Amino acid sequence: xxxxxxxxxxxxxxxxxxxxxxxxxxxxxxxxxxxxxxxxxxxxxxxxxxxxxxxxxxxxxxxxxxxxxxxxxxxxxxxxxxxxxxxxxxxxxxxxxxxxxxxxxxxxxxxxxxxxxxxxxxxxxxxxxxxxxxxxxxxxxxxxxxxxxxxxxxxxxxxxxxxxxxxxxxxxxxxxxxxxxxxxxxxxxxxxxxxxxxxxxxxxxxxxxxxxxxxxxxxxxxxxxxxxxxxxxxxxxxxxxxxxxxxxxxxxxxxxxxxxxxxxxxxxxxxxxxxxxxxxxxxxxxxxxxxxxxxxxxxxxxxxxxxxxxxxxxxxxxxxxxxxxxxxxxxxxxxxxxxxxxxxxxxxxxxxxxxxxxxxxxxxxxxxxxxxxxxxxxxxxxxxxxxxxxxxxxxxxxxxxxxxxxxxxxxxxxxxxxxxxxxxxxxxxxxxxx
Numbered sequence: 228x229x230x231x232x233x234x235x236x237x238x239x240x241x242x243x244x245x246x247x248x249x250x251x252x253x254x255x256x257x258x259x260x261x262x263x264x265x266x267x268x269x270x271x272x273x274x275x276x277x278x279x280x281x282x283x284x285x286x287x288x289x290x291x292x293x294x295x296x297x298x299x300x301x302x303x304x305x306x307x308x309x310x311x312x313x314x315x316x317x318x319x320x321x322x323x324x325x326x327x328x329x330x331x332x333x334x335x336x337x338x339x340x341x342x343x344x345x346x347x348x349x350x351x352x353x354x355x356x357x358x359x360x361x362x363x364x365x366x367x368x369x370x371x372x373x374x375x376x377x378x379x380x381x382x383x384x385x386x387x388x389x390x391x392x393x394x395x396x397x398x399x400x401x402x403x404x405x406x407x408x409x410x411x412x413x414x415x416x417x418x419x420x421x422x423x424x425x426x427x428x429x430x431x432x433x434x435x436x437x438x439x440x441x442x443x444x445x446x447x448x449x450x451x452x453x454x455x456x457x458x459x460x461x462x463x464x465x466x467x468x469x470x471x472x473x474x475x476x477x478x479x480x481x482x483x484x485x486x487x488x489x490x491x492x493x494x495x496x497x498x499x500x501x502x503x504x505x506x507x508x509x510x511x512x513x514x515x516x517x518x519x520x521x522x523x524x525x526x527x528x529x530x531x532x533x534x535x536x537x538x539x540x541x542x543x544x545x546x547x548x549x550x551x552x553x554x555x556x557x558x559x560x561x562x563x564x565x566x567x568x569x570x571x572x573x574x575x576x577x578x579x580x581x582x583x584x585x586x587x588x589x590x591x592x593x594x595x596x597x598x599x600x601x602x603x604x605x606x607x608x609x610x611x612x613x614x615x616x617x618x619x620x621x622x623x624x625x626x627x628x629x630x631x632x633x634x635x636x637x638x639x640x641x642x643x644x645x646x647x648x649x650x651x652x653x654x655x656x657x658x659x660x661x
Contacts, residue, residue: 285611288611301356482546
């Protein structure tokens, strides 16, 4: 342990930011994640304000999940078949258009749950193509040894936006309505459009007979590769266990209102709960200099997910002990969520690195598409499951019981596939492609 501490850094490694194209994407992300998180805050608040029922908040997870699955898988194939820069420009413009439509429905006071849900689906469809394309482009910009640091930097800026966005939204709702939050998101979408236009071309690596197609066959080729790689497959499985059973965000509006006495239409209490995980993730990212020193990356993922599950148990129990007012229990809940967020940042950074190192560039987009379905689809399944569970057994059992299932599930999965626990980073690494 002493040797590890003496040879590792404390603060985040910023070496990847010296590469201009990565720096452009990263800086654009720092702007747009704030706007995106205003929408992430606004959608459940609007749905709960319209219905006062957590079922509809959970239903938003299902409406987001379907386009994530369909377009995440096909989008990954498209990212392998065409210039990734061009695809990033197209999808960035689509995200901007979807944000404008969300603003219009709120500004015009349509007050229709199904309109909100359908527009959310459109937005998630564009996101499902944009995200794997972006992730697949990064290994073309950076050498393999910089990928853990780059992934930690990306996670940090994403989670920074997830802090600032909800807190800013909670404060702004004292003076403006939800339509303003959607409008700000639409404006910030200009940043990634401008950034991607300035990127160097990123054409497909494979040509001729080796070039990937655009249809179902190309998607299935990615699954065939995944089925034969036990380590990468397990990185998806353990994350699904963590997210489906352990992500309690669909409970936040109800808990903010009933457990801590917050207003039914959001407010500061809701903002604190929504931002807490990201506070922990940013803290973990700032002090992530030790990540590149870890070689047992599979074991690190398992440990991080166990910590996540235990933190969700604590969150659920503390929320159940609250007495309907914003008491000390609120801050205990915030601390548990922050611990979970830090653990999730570590898990995500290593899982992303495992995938980027294991895949050849010809398959990277498709595997990143599957990765998106897992990391984004899992929490949306969790929204549906937790919303239904809260309606049936209450928020305490839904949150704490889910955390217990996470711990049990990930330990069992790790024992069944010991190759994942033995995996060492760099063993599947590939050379940097300029």
